[in-house]
Amino acid sequence: MDAGLETVVAAETVMSDVQGAEGRLIIRGVDVEQLARDFSYEQTAAHLWGGYFEQMPGDLSSMLGAARVVAFDRMTGDFARLAALPETEALRVALSLAPDGHDLGSAIDLVATMAVATGAIARLKAGQAPVAPEAGASHAADLLRMIRGDKPNEADARALEAYLVTVCDHGLNASTFVARCVASTRAGLGSAVIAGLSALKGPLHGGAPGPVLDMLDGIGSADNAETWIREALDRGERLMGFGHRVYRTRDPRADVLKRVVGGLPASHGRLALAQAIEGRILQRLAAEKPDRKLDTNVEYYTAILLEAVGAPRGLFTCLFACGRVTGWIAHAREQLSTGRLVRPASVYVGPVSALAA
Numbered sequence: 001m002d003a004g005l006e007t008v009v010a011a012e013t014v015m016s017d018v019q020g021a022e023g024r025l026i027i028r029g030v031d032v033e034q035l036a037r038d039f040s041y042e043q044t045a046a047h048l049w050g051g052y053f054e055q056m057p058g059d060l061s062s063m064l065g066a067a068r069v070v071a072f073d074r075m076t077g078d079f080a081r082l083a084a085l086p087e088t089e090a091l092r093v094a095l096s097l098a099p100d101g102h103d104l105g106s107a108i109d110l111v112a113t114m115a116v117a118t119g120a121i122a123r124l125k126a127g128q129a130p131v132a133p134e135a136g137a138s139h140a141a142d143l144l145r146m147i148r149g150d151k152p153n154e155a156d157a158r159a160l161e162a163y164l165v166t167v168c169d170h171g172l173n174a175s176t177f178v179a180r181c182v183a184s185t186r187a188g189l190g191s192a193v194i195a196g197l198s199a200l201k202g203p204l205h206g207g208a209p210g211p212v213l214d215m216l217d218g219i220g221s222a223d224n225a226e227t228w229i230r231e232a233l234d235r236g237e238r239l240m241g242f243g244h245r246v247y248r249t250r251d252p253r254a255d256v257l258k259r260v261v262g263g264l265p266a267s268h269g270r271l272a273l274a275q276a277i278e279g280r281i282l283q284r285l286a287a288e289k290p291d292r293k294l295d296t297n298v299e300y301y302t303a304i305l306l307e308a309v310g311a312p313r314g315l316f317t318c319l320f321a322c323g324r325v326t327g328w329i330a331h332a333r334e335q336l337s338t339g340r341l342v343r344p345a346s347v348y349v350g351p352v353s354a355l356a357a
């Protein structure tokens with residue numbers, strides 16, 4: 001029995017290779033550093049999905065732009081309902097209105113719905129009217145415009161795009177695994193994506209970056225870090241943005257995002273504080289858990305990046321999902337074409353009735 005399934009190999013995949021000991025991430029043959037630097041989000045989707053859909057155009061931009069418009073129109077009657085729900089629950093509701101097919105149209109619709117709903121939820125939570133998408137804009141720039149309500153500058157849009165690309169896929173993490181389980185039953189892509197989102201929202205997975213900012217706010221200054229960290233660890237708390245199930249060294253995505261944030265001058269004060277606090281946390285974790293190599297994970301600099309581009313912290317998990325949705329869909333299609341129905345075994349340890357005995 002392996003409760004966390006670390007030693008269980010449950011799929012063969014061409015999507016990504018998480019090399020935990022080396023701190024390297026390869027996404028369909030391309031290192032994450034190169035993917036984040038050279039690929040648009042639309043190109044990343046085509047890169048992951050190539051060969052898994054029939055008749056896929058080389059450039060998905062126009063299909064995706066048109067799908068954002070359709071998704072927005074479909075959602076308008078439900079804005080009041082979405083406004084009343086916490087962000088990730090609202091996103092699940094919006095996704096449940098999208099088609100649950102297996103084809104490219106369904107896949108594109110889900111990616112579009114994720115972005116349009118995230119934008120609408122941001123505006124509704126701020127008490128403002130949602131902003132309609134622009135079909136001709138890049139997916140990342142349009143997403144940021146729908147969140148903020150104004151056209152973002154090139155640097156902010158590109159920073160968000162680099163984030164979405166960086167988190168597009170990451171091996172058989174919890175959300176990808178459940179997405180594959182659902183796909184293995186032949187339920188549609190929408191069902192697989194909703195399952196993925198439901199797993200992602202937990203604080204041990206994709207719910208960490210909001211709490212990273214809460215932690216930085218709580219610490220306040222580098223001088224205060226030592227005491228704050230010690231007290232938190234004494235209370236048995238986990239420090240958000242540190243540790244990883246697979247990486248035994250630094251998560252390479254943390255460095256990609258740190259570099260991107262470094263290019264946004266508005267974030268430099270926060271970045272300097274984050275770096276100073278990161279150093280203290282790493283020292284403390286090494287002293288407290290010498291047998292467990294705990295290093296910075298993707299969520300730490302995700303928090304700084306998303307704050308810098310003007311995303312509210314309640315939206316961070318939704319934005320993670322906006323990036324990861326292409327990976328969930330790729331894995332669902334791969335599971336359908338090469339996998340089997342997922343059905344692990346369990347060991348019964350409950351009581352046995354006298355009758356049965």
Ligand code: ACO
Binds near residue numbers: 237246292
């Ligand atoms: N802060 C303090 N202690 C930690 C942390 C942390 N961030 N992470 C692990 N530990 C400790 C645990 O308390 C445990 O200590 P113990 O052996 O004395 O009881 C030991 O390290 C091992 O912990 P596990 O839970 O077995 O490690 P696992 O590999 O399952 O955990 C996880 C990985 C869940 C990411 C963990 O490191 C964690 O909770 N981190 C904080 C939350 C976070 O940043 N989540 C985002 C992860 S990245 C992503 O999903 C996209």
